[in-house]
Amino acid sequence: MNSSKLNAKSSPNNLGILLRRWRDVRGRSQLDLSLETGVSQRHISFIESGRSAPSRETLSKLSQALDVPFRERNILLHEAGYAPIYAAGAWDAADMQSVTSAMERMMRQHDPFPAMLMDRYWNVLMTNESAPRFFNCFVDMSKRPSPRNMLHLIFDPDGMRPFIADWDNVATSLIQRLHRESIGRVVDDRTAELLAALLAYPEVETKWQRPDDLNTLPVIPINFVMDGRVLRYFSMITTVGAPQTIAAQELRLESMFPADDATESYHLEMMANLKNTARPTKK
Numbered sequence: 194m195n196s197s198k199l200n201a202k203s204s205p206n207n208l209g210i211l212l213r214r215w216r217d218v219r220g221r222s223q224l225d226l227s228l229e230t231g232v233s234q235r236h237i238s239f240i241e242s243g244r245s246a247p248s249r250e251t252l253s254k255l256s257q258a259l260d261v262p263f264r265e266r267n268i269l270l271h272e273a274g275y276a277p278i279y280a281a282g283a284w285d286a287a288d289m290q291s292v293t294s295a296m297e298r299m300m301r302q303h304d305p306f307p308a309m310l311m312d313r314y315w316n317v318l319m320t321n322e323s324a325p326r327f328f329n330c331f332v333d334m335s336k337r338p339s340p341r342n343m344l345h346l347i348f349d350p351d352g353m354r355p356f357i358a359d360w361d362n363v364a365t366s367l368i369q370r371l372h373r374e375s376i377g378r379v380v381d382d383r384t385a386e387l388l389a390a391l392l393a394y395p396e397v398e399t400k401w402q403r404p405d406d407l408n409t410l411p412v413i414p415i416n417f418v419m420d421g422r423v424l425r426y427f428s429m430i431t432t433v434g435a436p437q438t439i440a441a442q443e444l445r446l447e448s449m450f451p452a453d454d455a456t457e458s459y460h461l462e463m464m465a466n467l468k469n470t471a472r473p474t475k476k
Contacts, residue, residue, distance in 0.1 A: 206243035208272035213241045215259045230254040249275050263439045280438040284318055292433060292441050293319070299431065303448050305464035309343065313443040314387055315371075316340040326467050327449075330419065331356045343447075344371065344387065347415075348394045358416040358423050364397065414452060424459060425452035 216226060223241075227234040232251055239245030240255075247255070252273055256266045267277035285293060293310075300308040300321035307324035309317050317340060328334055332352055334341070346352045348364060357363055371388060391397065417424045426449045436442035451457035 208247075208269060209241040209243045211265075211269055211272060212237075212255065215256075215261055215265075216241075219259050221259065226255065226258055229258045247273060249273075253278075263436070263442050267439075280440075282438065282440055284312065284440045284444060286440065289438070289440055292444070296431075296444070296446050299446060299448075305461060305468075306449050306451070308446065308448045311343060311445050311447060313445070314342070314383055315344045316342050318444075322468075323464055326464065328353070330463070330467075331417070342387075344391055348391050348397070350395060353417075356417050356419070358418050363415050368392075422459065425456045426450060427452050 216223070223234045223237045226232070226237055232254060236245060236247075236251070237255070240247050240251075249270070252269060252275070253266075256269055261269065263279040264281070267279055267281065270277055280288070282288060296310050297319065300310065300319065303323075304321050305323045307327045308321045309324050310319040311317055325334055328346070332346070337346065337352070344367060347357065347367065348354060354360055368388070368391065371384065371391075414425060414427050417426070429448050429450065431446040431448065433441045433444060451460055
């Protein structure tokens with residue numbers, strides 16, 4: 194028996210159902226997919242109906258053309274009876290050291306502004322020195338459950354929510370962003386659970402469950418109120434340009450930037466004071 198095969202106990206047509214689902218998600222017809230990949234429309238139709246089994250090469254072509262995320266490509270391979278191609282190790286595994294080291298350097302360079310490395314579900318994996326210092330100005334971060342989730346921190350009435358100006362608009366934009374930034378632009382079960390948990394917080398509008406109805410802004414501003422002063426920020430997201438593993442594809446580095454000169458000046462002064470306060474006194 195071919196060593197690349199798996200003893201999968203799946204429905205014979207799970208592969209066809211999944212492939213058709215991805216094609217529907219991407220809005221592609223069988224003809225579109227055929228023209229892009231060189232795989233005949235008849236063969237694609239037979240795969241989706243369960244009448245034909247694709248080779249590993251054919252399935253890889255179809256997955257690439259449909260921009261299927263690595264984690265889900267492994268599922269397609271499994272359903273076809275093949276071993277997974279993409280490593281599913283942890284984000285801090287030895288083979289990820291070059292990536293995580295680069296992320297650490299980027300976060301250090303971003304001081305004194307906050308930067309956070311997160312997984313696909315907004316769980317914080319690493320931060321620079323400025324991120325906890327900044328958020329501790331509002332909330333005792335040591336009391337937040339681990340792993341700390343940025344969306345829960347913002348939506349929770351006991352978290353950052355009371356300190357966010359125009360919170361309704363920020364929350365609306367973040368719900369939309371969660372849909373838009375889902376890996377492969379598809380909401381999986383865990384993302385759906387996260388969305389449900391966010392929408393269960395008090396005073397969260399039911400209309401936010403329809404992301405297509407929300408406005409798209411060129412940047413999503415987030416303004417914090419501190420001592421009667423409004424500090425204005427926006428975020429930029431960094432991802433790995435040519436990931437080869439699932440972990441590398443799913444990492445996101447979020448860096449906060451001041452949106453105006455007044456915020457920048459106040460932030461620099463505030464962080465310098467906090468850093469000096471945190472330094473141990475010399476004997």
